Structure formats: structure tokens, C-alpha cells
Amino acid sequence: MKKVAQEDYLPLLRSSLSTIKKLKVELEKKKSNTEPIAVIGMGCRFPGGCNDPEKFWEFLNEGHDGVIEVPEDRGSIRDLYDPDPNATGKIYLKEAGFLQEKVSEFDSRFFGISPREAIEMDPQQRLLLEVSWEALERAGISANEIKGTQTGVFIGTIGSEYALLPRANKNTNPYTLTGSMSNIASGRISYILGVHGPSISIDTACSSSLVSVHLACESLQRGESSLALAGGVNLMLAPDGFLSLCELNALAKDGRCKTFDASGDGYGRGEGCGVVVLKRLSDALRDKDPVLAVIKGSGVNQDGPGSGLTVPNGKAQKELITKTLDVANVPPDDISYLEAHGTGTALGDPIEFQALTEVFGKDRKAENPLIIGSVKSNIGHLEAAAGMASLIKSILCLQNKTIPPNLHLDTVNPRIHLDKIPAKIPTESIPWETEGKQKNLGISSFGFSGTNAHVIMSEPPETLNTNNYLQSSFERPLHVLTLSAKDEDALSELIIKYKDYLDNKSLEKLENICFTANVGRTHFSHRT
Structure with missing residues (x-):
């Protein structure tokens, strides 16, 4: 039986690898086009x-x-x-x-x-x-x-x-x-x-x-x-x-x-x-x-x-x-x-x-x-x-x-x-x-x-948190609620909104509200 030199397999191997890569790209593309x-x-x-x-x-x-x-x-x-x-x-x-x-x-x-x-x-x-x-x-x-x-x-x-x-x-x-x-x-x-x-x-x-x-x-x-x-x-x-x-x-x-x-x-x-x-x-x-x-x-x-x-x-x-x-x-x-x-x-x-x-x-x-x-x-x-x-x-x-x-x-x-x-x-x-x-x-x-x-x-999977606030991963004895606006009147209105929310909504954790206000909001010059 005639022996095949190792180098004769290289073009076939390269072609197979190229095909696999193309298939992988197509699969990823198909997946991304239907991603939820x-x-x-x-x-x-x-x-x-x-x-x-x-x-x-x-x-x-x-x-x-x-x-x-x-x-x-x-x-x-x-x-x-x-x-x-x-x-x-x-x-x-x-x-x-x-x-x-x-x-x-x-x-x-x-x-x-x-x-x-x-x-x-x-x-x-x-x-x-x-x-x-x-x-x-x-x-x-x-x-x-x-x-x-x-x-x-x-x-x-x-x-x-x-x-x-x-x-x-x-x-x-x-x-x-x-x-x-x-x-x-x-x-x-x-x-x-x-x-x-x-x-x-x-x-x-x-x-x-x-x-x-x-x-x-x-x-x-x-x-x-x-x-x-x-x-x-x-x-x-x-x-x-x-x-x-x-x-x-x-x-x-x-x-x-x-x-x-x-x-x-x-x-x-x-x-x-x-x-x-x-x-x-x-x-x-x-x-x-x-x-x-x-x-x-x-x-x-x-x-x-x-x-x-x-x-x-x-x-x-x-x-x-x-x-x-x-x-x-x-x-x-x-x-x-x-x-x-x-x-x-x-x-x-x-x-x-x-x-x-x-x-x-x-x-x-x-x-x-x-x-x-x-x-x-x-x-x-x-x-x-x-x-x-x-x-x-x-x-x-x-x-x-x-x-x-x-x-x-x-x-x-x-x-x-x-x-x-x-x-x-x-x-x-x-x-x-x-x-x-x-x-x-x-x-x-x-x-x-x-x-x-x-x-x-x-609905999202039950394992996901569906709250409207970013979650703090740290436990703290005290929390800072950072509020800011572009003028004093707007800041006063914002304070009233937060007060009404805190008075009427008891399900949300205070640490999450504070965390979101601190890192998930744009901060302006008038602050409290």
C-alpha cells in the first residue's frame, strides 16, 4: 500500500478547520439574530x-x-x-x-x-x-x-x-x-x-x-x-x-x-x-x-x-x-x-x-x-x-x-x-x-x-430579580440617599417625590433605592 505523506493531509485539515470556523460564525450569527x-x-x-x-x-x-x-x-x-x-x-x-x-x-x-x-x-x-x-x-x-x-x-x-x-x-x-x-x-x-x-x-x-x-x-x-x-x-x-x-x-x-x-x-x-x-x-x-x-x-x-x-x-x-x-x-x-x-x-x-x-x-x-x-x-x-x-x-x-x-x-x-x-x-x-x-x-x-x-x-425567568432598582451587593449599617437637580425648585420637587414613594411603597429595600440613586442617576449641581 502506498504511504501518504503527512504534508498531503495539511490542505484537507486546513479546509476542514476553515469550514468549522464558518459554521461556528453562522451559528453565532443565527443565535444573535434570534436572541431575546x-x-x-x-x-x-x-x-x-x-x-x-x-x-x-x-x-x-x-x-x-x-x-x-x-x-x-x-x-x-x-x-x-x-x-x-x-x-x-x-x-x-x-x-x-x-x-x-x-x-x-x-x-x-x-x-x-x-x-x-x-x-x-x-x-x-x-x-x-x-x-x-x-x-x-x-x-x-x-x-x-x-x-x-x-x-x-x-x-x-x-x-x-x-x-x-x-x-x-x-x-x-x-x-x-x-x-x-x-x-x-x-x-x-x-x-x-x-x-x-x-x-x-x-x-x-x-x-x-x-x-x-x-x-x-x-x-x-x-x-x-x-x-x-x-x-x-x-x-x-x-x-x-x-x-x-x-x-x-x-x-x-x-x-x-x-x-x-x-x-x-x-x-x-x-x-x-x-x-x-x-x-x-x-x-x-x-x-x-x-x-x-x-x-x-x-x-x-x-x-x-x-x-x-x-x-x-x-x-x-x-x-x-x-x-x-x-x-x-x-x-x-x-x-x-x-x-x-x-x-x-x-x-x-x-x-x-x-x-x-x-x-x-x-x-x-x-x-x-x-x-x-x-x-x-x-x-x-x-x-x-x-x-x-x-x-x-x-x-x-x-x-x-x-x-x-x-x-x-x-x-x-x-x-x-x-x-x-x-x-x-x-x-x-x-x-x-x-x-x-x-x-x-x-x-x-x-x-x-x-x-x-x-x-x-x-415574564423574565423567576431566577432574575425584576425590581426597578439596581441591587447593592454590600450590607451597610447606614445608607446615603443622594438627590440632585439643576435648580432648587426642581430639587424640592424631587425630594417630595421620594418622600411620597417611601411613604407609599414598602416592598423595595432601602439599600437598593439608595444604591440606584447614587450610581444610576446623573448628578447635578444642586444636591442634598
Whole structure:
């Protein structure tokens, strides 16, 4: 037998090693592209006086309605009210989900913005700055800590109604464009924080903010971003949107979303802002971040041609939810709660429910009903921020192991058959029980433009600490609580907030509160 020289094996060996390396790279790439994303912080401004997640949960759990009469500072909307839906150039409703506080109030100097520029800034940009900063603080991340990093910013926003309002010297002010353009909504956040990741404003109508979550997750999974802010904002400042929607007869006459109810006669508008802080789960675990929830998968698609430009497509909704379940590797029967788009329209609700029936109604047993709800029944349809309101509500449901009531449900729409899934729409708070299995949920957000988004999310593993504060690993006999602000008035307000929190929240350990305030907050010149 002919002997083979050792050197003859070397090319084969090198080729094999090269192949193994390529396979390893491909496996790592595939793993990173499907890595779960941790939600590590969140902030919000929603109707009903919900200026933080704790107030929002209390509001939801107690079944409150955030729809109110048009505030006095929105005179251009109030003055056009006429109950006659056929009246031309009039608004046939006088209630919607408005924020309770005045949106004109803004501490511009905190963000290094001159009063002159602040006047020209759309209040949507102002809200986004405030809520993004709060979301980072609640994640235990100092703004100084992320300066210069690949932090991405993804914001859902639909234009600027503020730009439609008459203002003195509007056409000659140098800040008019930057104050009203959608691209600045995300760009200004990145600029103020000094970060270098992708900065994108997204407008897909009603699905904008959930699409922003999807894009943020993809950016993290690709390694394009190391941290991401995803959010959405919507303010109703001018009458134009109301007038056009009234002409379409798209709005409910009482200004409320009567989700899945037989009386659904259109949707009720709402406003607000929500922002979440996202990170790859492995990085969040490494950095000992507070993991509030885990995004297992997300997806986006389009209705395409159908019955009309703004008419929802049930087939597209079904395909999107099915594909997102596959991405998340979660079978339909393991989804126990579905936060529906649920606008309360006579056309859209039955189409959405039929798609849910086709996805979740195959093998589901009666003892495992799909619980369905929609935050729109509480605060109205926040349009560009609607998906963010749904996401934050869903995180709070996971944290509190409770599903809050769905409002305005007296008689289920006769075209909706709950028993076909089977499904349940709670009208009072119910405990969320899954018999020891991990809690998984789905969130739908469907756009007026035809762009649909869906997210699959779960509670974090029980071994993780899910508190909203960084944890101190040291035991000390005494603790220092460091509070600071940019002026004395702001410092006084901060002290009052901490006092109220310490008076009302007894579950959190004092050492964790102090540790977070000391190392997870930006420190300013006025301190105590």
C-alpha cells in the first residue's frame, strides 16, 4: 500500500478547520439574530394622570376611564364642537383621551435648550425628551454613562399638529423646522444624550410605536446598537385631525373605544407618550440590569391590496401573528393573554377577532381560554403611541400577575364568537394564572396605513430579580440617599417625590433605592 505523506493531509485539515470556523460564525450569527431582548426600563405620560408606570397600573387595575372633555387650552378644538354629525366643518364629539397636565410646560434649561427655541419645539419633542430621560433613570442608567455609545433611538410619531397652529413670527423663526420635523423627534434625543446608534423616526400611522420596538430589537440583535430607546408620542393640538376623521365618520360619538362591544361606532382618540429601554438579554444579565419583561419575537408586515386603503386585512394579520410566534418559538396554546389592537370599530374588531380565531382557536381547550383585552378602552387610541401604551400595560400585567378589566363591554359584538377560540374578555381584574408555566403574551398594533406589527413577550425567568432598582451587593449599617437637580425648585420637587414613594411603597429595600440613586442617576449641581 502506498504511504501518504503527512504534508498531503495539511490542505484537507486546513479546509476542514476553515469550514468549522464558518459554521461556528453562522451559528453565532443565527443565535444573535434570534436572541431575546430585555425590557430594562420604561417611562410614560398617559391620560388619567398616569405620569409613571405605577400610577398607570393603579389606573388600569381599578378600571378607570381617562377620556375627558377637550381641555380649555385646546380652544381651537373646543370651538368647533357640534353634536350634528352631518354638520360641515364641525367636530361631533367633545371628549377624548387628553393628558391632564398642560403640555405647554417644559423645563427647557434642564436639556440645555434656550427658551426661544423651546417655544418653537413641538410639545411632542418635549415629552419625548422628558420620558426618555425618566425611562433611562428607571433602568438605573445615567445619561453620562451612555454618552458616546452605540445607543439607538427609535421613535413612532405622526407629523406635527403643533406646526398647524398659528404663532407669531412663525415663518421667520430659525427654529421652526427643527421644532416641527418628525426626524428631529428621534434626532434630538440622540443629540441631547450624545449617542451614536441609529436614530430613526417611524411613521406607519397607528402601528408606529410597535414598529419602533421591532426595529430596535433587530438593531440590537444585529449588534448595530448596544442599547436602544423605543417609543412613541401623540398629541392632539390642532382641530385638523378631528375634522378629517369626523368627515370619515371614523370617530365614536362619545369619544370612547368600545372594544369588541356591539355598540362600537368608531374609535376614540387619545394622546400620550411612552418609552422603553431595551437591551440584549445576555447583556442585561451580565450587567445585572432590572429585567422587567423579555421580548421573544417581533414582526411587521403590510395589508397590501384589499377592500380599501384603510380597511384591515384579516389574512395579513393572521400571517403576521403566526410568523411572529414561529420567530419567538412559542406555540399558540402557550399564549395566555392577547393585548388586541381593538379600536372598537364595527368593521375592524370582527376582522381582528376572526384572525385571532384562526391562529389560536385550533386546539385550545376550554380550561385554557385566551384572555383578550385592549388598553384603548381605558385611554382611547393613542395612534402613533398606541402600541407603546399596549406594551407598557402588558409589562405591568406580567409584573402584577393580573389582567385589568376591559371597559365599555356590555354586549359582545354579535359577529364575534368567543367560544370559537375559546376566549375571555374580563370586565373586572382577574388573577393571571398559568399553572406554573411561563406567562407569554402577544401584542397587536395595526396601522391605518396597512402596516401591521406584533410582539411576543414573556415574564423574565423567576431566577432574575425584576425590581426597578439596581441591587447593592454590600450590607451597610447606614445608607446615603443622594438627590440632585439643576435648580432648587426642581430639587424640592424631587425630594417630595421620594418622600411620597417611601411613604407609599414598602416592598423595595432601602439599600437598593439608595444604591440606584447614587450610581444610576446623573448628578447635578444642586444636591442634598
